[in-house]
Amino acid sequence: MEILANVLVALVAALHVYILVMEMFLWQKKPGMSFHGLDAEMAQRTAALAANQGLYNGFLAAGLVWGLIAGDPTxxxxxxxxxxxxxxxxxxxxxxxxxxxxxxxxxxxxxxLAAVLVAG
Incomplete structure (x- = not known):
């Protein structure tokens, strides 16, 4: 169960790295605009907000990676x-x-989280 928990945590971390890239770097480009349903004007007006959101998603990913590599109980x-x-x-x-x-x-x-708790 611990392997499954680690895989799921890693996938959630990867998801948040993906969100970081979409919001910080691709927001005003075609992939980011089509993913979020934005036109160019709205993407430009909200780019700073999106970059801030992306940064926070990066912090979530970093924390999850830290959790994977740090020894227990940390x-x-x-x-x-x-x-x-x-x-x-x-x-x-x-x-x-x-x-x-x-x-x-x-x-x-x-x-x-459920997998981590069960593997506990």
Missing amino acids: GYRAQIFFLGCVIVAGVYGAATANRRILVAQALPGALA
Whole structure:
């Protein structure tokens, strides 16, 4: 179960690196605009906001990677904390911005958290 938990945590970290890239570097380019359904004007007006969001997603990814490489009990506790942050961010994003964030962000975080707790 520990291997499954580590794989799921790594996948959630990779997801947040992907979000970082989309929001910080591709927001005003075709992949970022089409992914988020933005036109060029809206992408330009919201680029600073998106870059800030991307940075925070990078912090989530960094915390999850730290949790994977740190020895226990620190690694275990870091995974629980940062997966909790991922879930809260996903629920908040779904409630305030787009419901699909619940499935795209909170659900993977919750599955990884469950696996980490069971592997505990």
